[in-house]
Amino acid sequence: MVRFILIFLLFLASLLAVFPAPTYHLWILAILVTEFSYIFIVVLLIVFLLKSRNIWYKKVGNLFALIALMLFLSPVFRAERIASKLPGQLAATFGNRASNLEVPHLKTPFSFFSMFSGIDGKAVPFQTFTYKTYPGISLSLDFYPVKTASKKPCVIVVHGGSWSGGDDKQLPELNSYLSRRGYQVASIDYRLAPEYQNPSPVEDVKSAISYLKANAEKLQIDTNNFVLLGRSAGAQIALLAAYTLKNEGIKGVISYYGPADMIWGYAVPSNPLVLNSRQVMEDYLGGTYQQVPVRYAASSPILQVDAQSVPTLLIHGKNDVLVSYQHSVRLNAKLNQLKVKHFFLSLPWATHGCDYNLNGPSGQLATYTVERFLNVVTFVK
Known part of the structure; x- marks a missing residue:
């Protein structure tokens, strides 16, 4: 029994x-x-x-x-099935710069035995800097440096947490991994809801970029080669910043399971037993959709993207119960319509936070795709 x-x-x-x-x-x-x-x-x-x-x-x-x-x-x-097609799909979308020949150290998108191998390499020691000070609050970033004598592209990581929580220490394994692969990484804090509302976090991303530019010589940053990477709420911030901040040297944006259509998201909330998504959005935007419709529209990346927007990588699991998979489906359709270069990594089994384990099925596929995307959009001819 x-x-x-x-x-x-x-x-x-x-x-x-x-x-x-x-x-x-x-x-x-x-x-x-x-x-x-x-x-x-x-x-x-x-x-x-x-x-x-x-x-x-x-x-x-x-x-x-x-x-x-x-x-x-x-x-x-x-x-395994996705991995068998992924290299060809990336090459078809982005060209030879996305091929394994250009990023030879990781030859397969997924390996069963890699699930047991542990994190690839040691954690990179980071430095913490204050990049912006407001009355009563200072914002910091954790900088994961590349040991290099030349300037390198910089990935700016925006954490998740329903716009009201989280910090720059969230899920640091990918930061170290990308640093070991030759990318400077800056994981940033931003002002949190409900005390601070949109567009405050996007303004903070802009301030972080300004700080990194001002310290580019010391930090060895190529200021024409920023890529924004966000998870969940941070992905909405990253997408919005990438599509609205012009002439900032942003060359691409990566969204891990991010909200892309705030109006649709409010109309179709998540399961309340998992997350009260309407309350989360109201805290971030200062009211219901009926009260502040303009804020919902202004905070929706799907309504801010245009034909000149930067290349975009979307990563989302179909079983996501916090941020609906349909957010990425809808943004993917809009990017197709506008002919913006992009790729959508759809993970049928995955849920929210699927990249928690870099060596899991989702983590391996996502990391492989992120690397190849970075290799394309940060390439200097």
Whole structure:
């Protein structure tokens, strides 16, 4: 009986590899199930080996165990399928600069064995600088330097946190990884809601760029080669900044599961058991859509993008329960319409925060795509 119950609970957990999480805590479990699936597989195999005296429970438990095993493995199978097509798709979109020959150190988009290898390299020590001071608040950035004698492109990372939380220490592994690959990385803080509302964070991105430009000699930054990278709420800020800040040397923008259409997002809120998305947006924009429709329009990247906008990389999981996958679908369609160079990495099994584990299926595919995108948009002829 105990064996059956444990197997059944693991079976229920495995469903999160294919279905959206219905509550906040199950969303967190979904990240573990999809990006650390090998842990659940090992536990499942251990439980499977337990003895059961009841034949009926044993047979039914074995069936649930088999189904759970296939579901736990499904992100790996699907990642392999995406990986087989990804290099060709990137080359077709961006040309030879996105090919493996140009970025030879990572030859495959996904490797099953890389899931067990740990983070690629040690963490890069960062320096913290204050880039802007307002009355009562100072904004800082963490700078991950490249050891170089020449100026390098700079990736500006904008953290997530529903516009009201988070900081520049969020998910630092990618910052170190990109620094080791030759990109200066600046992970920035910005003013948070509800005390500060849009467009304050975009103004902070502009201030961060100004600071980095003013200190370009010391920090060895190529001021004509900035790329904005944001996650979740930070992706909305990064997209909006990239599409509205002109002549700032921004060459591209990367959105990890970011809100792109604030008007549509308010009309179609997320599951309240996961996130009260309308309240989050009201805190950020100063009211409901009916009260401040102009602010919702002004904060929607999909309404600010035009034919001259910078190249864009969208990364989003179909099972995202905090920021709907449709945000990226809609922006992708708009970019297609405007013929803006872009790529949409769609991850069928993934949920919000899917890049938490750089070596998970989502993390490997996303990092591979980000590298090739950076290699294209920061290339100096």
